[in-house]
Amino acid sequence: MAFSLKENVTREYLKKCVRCGQCRYVCPVLAEAGRESASPRGKVYLAGLMQSGEVKPGPGPDSILSLCLTCGACTAECPSGLPVDRIITAARALSAEVRPYSPGRLIFRHLFSSQHLIGRIPGFTAVLRRMTALATGLSTGRPARSRIPLRCLPENKKPLIRVGYFLGCATYYLLPEVAESVVGVLRHLGCEVVVPPAYCCGLPLEVAGEADSARKLLERNRRLFKSFSLDALVTDCSSCSYHLTEKEFGLHSQPVYEFSEFLVKVLNPPVPGRELAAAVIACHEPCHLRYGRKLQDPIRQVVGIIPGAKVAKIPGGSACCGGGGTFSIRHRDLSAGILRQCTQRIKSSGARMVATVCPSCTIQITGSLKSSGIPVCHPAQLIHQSYGLTGRQQDKNKHGQTGKHEK
Amino acid sequence: MPKPSRQTFRGGFPMNTATLLKAMKKILDPSRIVHGELERRLYSYDSSYLSVRGRYCPDIVVLPRSTAEVSKIMAFAYGNGVPVTPRGAGSGETCGCVPVRGGIVMDLSGWNTVEEVDVHNMQVLVRPGVVHSRLNDHLARFGLFFPPDPGSTRMCTLGGMVANNSSGMRAVKYGTTEQYVLGLEVVLPDGEVIVTGGQNCRALKNASGINLTKLFVGSEGTLGVITLIRLRVWPRPRARGIAMACFDKLEQAPAAVLDVYRAGILPSGIEILDESAIRAVNLYRPEINLPSAEAILLFEVDGNPASVEWEGQMIAEIMIKNSATVEWSTDPQRMTALWQGRSVVAAAASRLRPDGTRVFAGEDVCVPLDRVAEALRAIKDLGRKYGIAVVAYGHIGDGNIHTALVIDPDNPDEVSRLDGLVDEIHRLAVNLRGTTTGEHGVGLVRSAYSLLEHGNALERMRQVKGALDPRGIMNPGKIF
């Protein structure tokens, strides 16, 4: 449901905040910043002042509202049932309405609304990849689209199910190897995989208060995916999966799954043949998987079937990585502190490797664990390797046909 | 009932945010000073309904991380007559941490280290910002626990608990925070630092001198800033069980509680839910599925497995004699479900009205055990008189009744009726020879009843306050 501070439903929610402070317990930003303005309760209170008109939208409220990763932990914690993260997003949207054409907003909106544009700014994506590589040591190759055909038949050419792969922006540009593994594993397990040139799912715009632009993207994507007859939609990114399910993207005809969820719930994959040597793996659950999708351990379940893989218990459970879209750029120090807490827990689990299903988490955690020599990968990559698919020649022409790629 | 003020009342101190900022920058790193107008406004509330009806904005907020910093801030404030209000998590329900006279708010919630767990001496040293539940998680590794257990375990700080003498569901057996505070480090209003309970003492009992520790416990930030807390901790009990008893008549429940005591049994918790509380829980979490009744009692017993089983059976027998239907369980899953029925009710109360919310006002009366039934009926009647839904639940084992009043805060008529109802609830408690507050404290919201409750003893309290804080800068406007 889209939220607006102008709607009665939001007022009904705001009324129910009793300022008990229970949401403070779980907020990673508050834990790092230590001041009430960083707490979910503070931002809800501010949203209330904005709704009543007592505080006008502007840079003041904006800077407080920016102290949020939209991780959703507070929403899961709130005993009064407030959708706290969405209220914060709605408050951000008020500012966007007041200054819709500020230069920052214009750039941001266009960057995400039209991936054609990103792709066409000469050298832009190359610079992005280079920066990521420098920060993380991940050597990212050419964008995924140039390596993956529009449509691939399963290995045995007899499709059990026709799956649309929702290839999100970050994986597309920065982690193309993940995309290859996802396609490889799905094909190996009997899926015909269709990879339409999807637009951004819209989450980055939505949380920045650009609800209208986000809605437009959703509609474009909806039209695009409808044009293929698909049994299900799979994404490798927990945040895309959260946003799309939240918006009831393909509700009945094309249910949306996160990759590991799809494996566990639908494909029921056979135990792979190859052992992963001495792999002690920490399964980092991204916030949008845990709080947004409320999924119980799908990563652990997938990793658990890999012979030789031992799942390391993260003491206190997965902690937020501090990424949160532009948060890590706008609040570098806070983000770094939150990330430190996250990776300290991972290190104390004794893991030698991390598996996670969010490109933003992957990039953040990889950068932080670089010096410890603990790599971060997607469960698709692990299982791809364990099925013995890694390194095999991808014969595109034989198994599928390449479409027109405009991402 | 104090009237909310939309304007910050100035105590007349000759400072504004800019001058305070300059002074604080000499003491603290700028990153630990909050001075922006909007950010300061987020320090104008706690959980009390009164706090959002007014606009009590501090002139500056400081986030100290050492006793030396606190001492310097206090010395400055004292020298310049600037009010100082200590603040923990702001989960209090009395405006306790709300700066009703402006000045400095000292947010101690981020100063949250467990300094030492002294396992051999069964005690722990903590900084004021440690959250209750985090302390118990930490202590669990040592097989220990800190018994007082407020419903606000995931929010309140130990500093707030000591300052309010908080307690919770297990107060019946384990008492309140004060029983566990062995000593405190306190920064007095003029900046002097003292240690109560013996300077270097690690003893579990101490009869030396006037007990200053007890003076500071429950002082609600009006006498000094608590910067270090030495707490006694206990071994964790090995077993636990829960009995749920359902009654057709509300009056039967308090009588059954007295029968349990008469049988020589001291449960660790005895909680009551009235009919509307039961309804609210079932609306909020249908899966808990509490049976419909006029009242439900939940008994928790803990100790060693044999005694827990025996006490559980005895309680069940007594309940049946008191015409209740009863369920006894030691299964961890079932116990969690039953206990949840009680723990979610504070939040669930709002579900009785989609367009409204519960408010924290007149929520904490405590009456003698033999007047509980009378109090429950009278409060329900008052709710009807004022046309406001009252959800009653609470720690019936010690006569502490929580009343969730459910209103639409956008309806001015309801809000003014609420004021009348709250006033009558407080007076009723005193008339029944109880108190306006069993555990949440006085703060601003109940200060109007201090004279009624304490008579001329109130003046002696003021004298104690005056001796420690002659300039009246510590949390002014509260209690007295």
Ligand SMILES: Cc1cc2nc3c(=O)[nH]c(=O)nc-3n(C[C@H](O)[C@H](O)[C@H](O)COP(=O)(O)OP(=O)(O)OC[C@H]3O[C@@H](n4cnc5c(N)ncnc54)[C@H](O)[C@@H]3O)c2cc1C
């Ligand atoms: C849903 C809910 C359930 C609750 N359940 C219970 C319960 O079961 N039992 C119970 O007792 N209370 C309960 N409370 C009330 C509240 O949580 C307690 O009073 C708690 O101890 C307050 O702690 P705090 O850290 O939030 O303090 P605050 O609200 O921040 O402050 C409370 C008072 O303590 C003073 N103070 C705080 N820190 C210091 C310090 N370091 N030095 C000096 N003074 C200080 C403040 O000035 C203020 O007067 C509940 C509250 C809520 C919202």
Ligand code: SF4
């Ligand atoms: S937990 Fe919910 S009700 Fe409590 S302060 Fe946070 S948002 Fe408000």
Ligand code: SF4
């Ligand atoms: S969504 Fe996450 S970061 Fe934002 S306020 Fe809630 S808990 Fe904090």
